[in-house]
Amino acid sequence: MIRELAADLVELIFEWGYLGIFLLMTVESSFVPFPSEIVLIPAGYLASKGDMSISMIMISALGGSMAGAYINYFLALLLGRKILRRYGKYFFIKEDALVKMDTYFKKHGHISTFIGRLVPGIRQLISIPAGLSRMNLAVFSTYTALGAGIWALILVMLGYFIGENQELIDSYLKQITIAVLMVLVLLASWYIYYQKTKRIE
Template identity: 90%
Template structure:
């Protein structure tokens, strides 16, 4: 039901061209759950037919992803602490927890943001703790853009090379998601090992 409604929305927005991709990716990257694959895979297919340009699709997708991420970041930055100071006790969050989060994101915010942008279900939310922790905006932007670009490119290429074969797309998307998660686990493991050896030195 939700996928059908989302598909209808995509059909409507795609009439707006690259602006439609930008708007949908802004929604997808903000606090509103919206699967990016139903936007970028069809866009890749349209590019394979010559109806859209891959470069413009990527630019629109990345711009939208960044806009949505900034919405979450600034909402958390401007309102998050006020809300947590008032209601945080109900979620076992106190001043010490916020201080620990600040310290963590100062040291490891870049890798956390990059990995988070590539994990389904987390990519929209990783901007919130980054904003709460007042993560450096330039670092946040760089690693958000890097992670968002990789994921967008994967989806656009799926649509470009596989087209309308939904069964094959679902199969490949599942395999790619698993492969990406394995790579991220390896990356996180290497990072933890690197940090430990760095402390020893």
């Protein structure tokens, strides 16, 4: 089923071109849980055949990722607090929890956004607390673009070099995901250590 979907996406991307990549990545980056690998790996494969440009794929993918992230960010910014103030008590979310979240994102929003964009299952959701806490838009945009860009490049390159071999893709994607998560754990550990030493000074 996944292979059939991937084949359909290759055809869709080929027909719609870079607009198709942009729209699918917008969906992937917003509320709808849609795996970016079944968009960008086929796109990378098309680039290897000379049917698409890697630079244009990256621009389209990054543009779509940012558009989806902004949808979540601004929905949370404009509506999130009103909803939580009204219904938060039913989910045990109190006003002081929002204050703590605001404080956290002012101090650590940049690293949280960057790491979140690289973690499967979280990358679509990290924009919501950023919007709720009114995270600086320029900082949010910078670190969202950085994280989304790195992940998109990994997937496009995977499709470019081994796009025809589904078994290799599955194997390498698992290995890459594990490697990325390990690097993120190291980055988070360094950041925590840095923050502690900064407080001591």
